[in-house]
Amino acid sequence: MADREARAPTDEESAPLLQDAQNGEATRRPSFTERVGSLLAEPLTAVNKVLLLLVLVFLILSSVFIGLFAGSQHKLHTTPDLPEDSPPSTVTSVITAPPTTVTTTTVTTSTAVPVPVPAPSQPPSQEEACLTPKCVVLSAAILSSLDPSQDPCENFYEYATGGWRKSHPLPSDKGRFGSFNALFQENQDIVRQIMDADGPPSIASLSSSYDKQLLSKVRDLYASCLDEETLDTFGEGPLKDVVRHIKSLYREESTEISSAHDEKPRKGLTAAIAYLHSKGIPGLFDFGIEGDAAVDPNFMVLWFSQPSFGLPSKEYYEEKSIRKLYQSVVERLLAVLYDDDEDDISTRVNAAKDDLIINKDASSYAWPPWPWPPWGGDDDGDDGDKPGHGPIDPHSLAKKVVKFERELAQASLDLDILYQDPLATYNKVPISNITDTITQINLPNYFATFTPRNYPTEVIVTYPAYVRSLADILNATNPDVVEAYLVVRAALVLAPRLGTSTESWKAVRSLQEVLQGIKPGAIGDRAEYCVNSVDQALGFAAGRFFVNETFGGDSKEKGTKVITDIVEAFKVSLSNITWMDDTSATAAAEKAEAIRVKVGYPVSPNTENALSLIRYYSLVKINKYTYFDNMLSASASDVYKEWQLLGKVRDLEAWEMTPATVNAYYNPPANEIVFPAGILRPPFFSQEWPSYLSYGAFGQVAAHELTHAFDSAGRLYNQQGKLEEWWTNATSEAFKVKQDCIVDQYSAYTVDDGKGGKIHINPLTNDVTSGENIGDSGIIQAFRAWQAQYEDSYKAGNEYLLPGLNFTREQLFFLAFGRIWAENIKPAAAVQRVRTDPHSPSLYRVEGTLSNVPEFAKAFNCSSKAKLNPPPEKQCLLW
Missing domain, CATH: 1.10.1380.10 (Neutral endopeptidase , domain2)
Known part of the structure; x- marks a missing residue:
């Protein structure tokens, strides 16, 4: 998450893993079998014959689909028979990395030892999998993201994301593109539909004059951005x-x-x-x-x-x-x-x-x-x-x-x-x-x-x-x-x-191309750029319509439950942290209890009230023909509103991110964690997913932000957000030992600079990333929270299995975690990220984190010699 950095974005999947996940059904629909029976009981009219044909085609495709699942799983999990004393085999494979780079990777595969099923999972073979179309699609999305040629205990990042990375080549106009970006593009598509004259059906339900006025303002800004003919007319002017x-x-x-x-x-x-x-x-x-x-x-x-x-x-x-x-x-x-x-x-x-x-x-x-x-x-x-x-x-x-x-x-x-x-x-x-x-x-x-x-x-x-x-x-x-x-x-x-034909635009673009590794002359979709502009200038206004379109049903309640479960798991774990004494542990539990949790959309400005938003953006003057001036007005309005806060009391309901943002943050002085509706969507979350996926994916987002309250910087703010040393001296010194372990670990990681050299992501003399790395270590709290609620969730039918996935629930938890960090990136963009971003590269956010989580090695039955299962004395165990 971008947390304490300037958030724009600056970390999505090209298609939803579940369709129409926003609203629950008020009444029971007839089952698939009942609908087929009803169809066959009627006279076969021409229309019915067509419908029957479609049903038969669906049945045939479903059978083929499940057969393909079984075949792929056979390849994925079957190891050739080897003698009991046979040593591990070494396989050299060539993997296509972000365009123009070919990496040769040596993978050590495990011998044919069956993977035990860790508690509390039931063996998949003893349970019936969900076979609804949504479950089939979700299962297919998970399978397609994997690279089964990799050993998860050695190269889990490639194992969990290799398929996704191969099927999502880096766009020529971008230096990096990952699951966060893909989801943001989906959110942009929804906002883009809202910007269209007709708009989605949900817009028609917002019939108040205030909504029409607000929508007109948002659409005029979007139209001014799309009007490249007028931009060319103005030129450099x-x-x-x-x-x-x-x-x-x-x-x-x-x-x-x-x-x-x-x-x-x-x-x-x-x-x-x-x-x-x-x-x-x-x-x-x-x-x-x-x-x-x-x-x-x-x-x-x-x-x-x-x-x-x-x-x-x-x-x-x-x-x-x-x-x-x-x-x-x-x-x-x-x-x-x-x-x-x-x-x-x-x-x-x-x-x-x-x-x-x-x-x-x-x-x-x-x-x-x-x-x-x-x-x-x-x-x-x-x-x-x-x-x-x-x-x-x-x-x-x-x-x-x-x-x-x-x-x-x-x-x-x-x-x-x-x-x-x-x-x-x-x-x-x-x-x-x-x-x-x-x-x-x-x-x-x-x-x-x-x-x-x-x-x-x-x-x-x-x-x-x-x-x-x-x-x-x-x-x-x-x-x-x-x-x-x-x-x-x-x-x-x-x-x-300005217009893309101007010399000033071209000059600045040439700098961006080199710094981000963008293909020279490659210009992305203008509509995508314009939706970004709308979010930047009128993001809360556009967010009102976005939330109305996407954030229905029990999304807010279920997302909040994941977060609060993780907070409770963290509080329970404090009594088992050896480096924290009782006094500090009690204070830490009080701080965790005091954290404000915000989910979905703000009430300041009030996204549920169109008039509130009109007043909030009253200083932003928009005309559909003057994009440059529109954005200048929006920027000036933002500056003006910020300065009006001087000498006043903080608005505890205010947000720093707009509802469609794919990100989250922890704000230390306010002691709050905030999760916009934009990230509460696949591949991070769905109210219809089995819990092990939600806690593995969105749970990592939630645990990351919670852990920031206790990282190298967040730990210096007390329960009220006041800057002071509130841990005992002994606990602070013991924490620094753990932090030094993280610094040493990540200092060994490098990225390719694109010139034949390597750049360390965290030089010992310039510790930029340890706070975020400590935040990533919070995945263990998400795992514990999932385990704590498992029994009740299982009884409620929320831990159902998916078809064609021969994984335990524990393994799927960690796969859900790994998948959210899928990303392709150019060397130039990687270098810029290392120099400016407090977050580690995605590869290390996965493998660096999991090498410090013994539960991961247990779930995948990793040997004691596996890269991601280092000996205890080499692990940095904080929580």
Whole structure:
């Protein structure tokens, strides 16, 4: 899960494993046999003859299907007869990895030892399997995801996902694609249907005027994104208008940046950076609003941190080839955005907009007044061409911009501390510590852009050294370079919203292609991109219709039960944790009990109330012909809403993710775990699945988020979400020993860099992933929760077997867990993930986790020499 990182997405199956799983049946339907009998009792009309023929075809296909299952299972589980003293055999197979890479894997297969059936399973041969069409389809999906040529005790990731990965080749426009992405695409398809004029039948039931108004807003945004003809008409114009405004603001005062000893700050830089931040464009530094973790986690205060950069992480700035590529992209952007035709461009764009008003939909078109920033709208002011700003050399300026940004990146905090150490990143200081240091920025004027009546007196700084470094770097940098940097920051964020024929779009895309391993020139489905835009800008509004379409029946109740069962299993397990003393175990149980569980959709904003959502998005101005401006308005609205939280009490009902999101998260200051409706679908969950699948797949998601409350960072927040050491010293020291074990284990794992080398996913000097790896270890709590409820679930008929699967329920639990991490990924995308993502690559999220779960080795009868069954002294057992 993306948990504590920026969630977008940034971890799905191409077709649902069960169809129409949202609503239960109120009345009993006639059985298949009864319907056939009724048909045969009637005179054979022409229609009946056709229906009878279809029934017979279905019966024949079902027989063939089951026969194929039996045959595949015979191959899957039958081992050639070997002498009792015969050693394991070694088989070398060639497996096609993510496109362009061929990996030769050596697999050691087990001898013909029958797999024992661990308790509490009943032997599959003694029970009748479910033979309904849904069970057959579900069973087929599981079988198709497997690679039976692999030994599960040696290469479980390939065993559980090899079939899926082979049947889901990496799309040319993506650097990575997995089960999370596939499910998100399914969710997107549902939202796309809602965006269509007719829409699914469920839309007709939402007949209120508020729903119609909300739906119209969502559909207009979607239509504006799809209208590529209009985007081509505007060309570079919308971005140039933004850049022109940045320049006019920046050049408002003296062009000389004041020295650290000059008390007169430069207002032009202040206005320009405030404008960028007001539109959600990062640069120089970042202010955010979050709880005061060490005093009152529910009182929202100001946080100061480093910004994001043009390259994904500081390591990229040290690679000469990447730095050279980035410089060329910056040069291309500057060449376009510093041409001499700004007045002409602006005139043409405004004329095009006027033409749209007249010829397309004048009645609905309006440019809304915006009360902030206080210096006026985007088109105010002159063209910024003041003395000293003549023609520029894009090549020379680009080189200086990249050097400037590289210095900022080098001065930033390493991600291991940013992700893993909330104590080190909590530094409350008077606001004067920043105002007296970064004298190039007038913070009172900056804050007036966002919160004119709530000027903060204190601020929490994540990395105090960055404050001093930023001031020094600004002081040593030519003002023209700083201006160009601001222009490039805007272009990198906004250029993807232009038409694909523009030079700015092409320049930014060329950078993305290299960093993510995307095939040059490969452009994905425009509708997919536009649904993403809708979710980004109006996600809770679209989520109302998505939930109405997909999240019915007992999904919320049954999903919540999986989560609460896991919480109870965790509380029970605390008494058996040898490294945790009684005092800490009691406090941990209290924290687990206090965790708020949110499932499906929020009540803030109230997804069940259309009027609530209309008010929530009241500042987002949408017109069906101006996609660029629509997204700019949505970003500005998000920034405005965040700043309104300053000085207020946390809204405990608020969500960070929209309902259609395929993800989940734990929020430490709020002590809450949140699971959107979007992830409560196959291959993660279905209210109609047998419990061993739900607890193995969605149970891992739930256990992962719960375990974050007790990982390397989460354990530092107490039951109320307050940042403090609430474990005893002895327990904290013992936990660090366990954490070091995890760090050592994952530090040995590598990914291919695509250049013939290997990159360690977790260098010992840069522990980025241990928190997420500890979160993944929570799978054992899901397993225990499933076992604890097994007897009652079995009696209720919720542990039924599936046809053609000669696995125990325990084995299917772990297969359900493994399948959700199926993924194909390009080396470039893998490198980017290692450098920027606190989560380990999917292979290690499966095999690294299971090597620390003895119950897995027992379920698959792994030998003591198997890779995934290391000796106890080499296992990192936390729970």
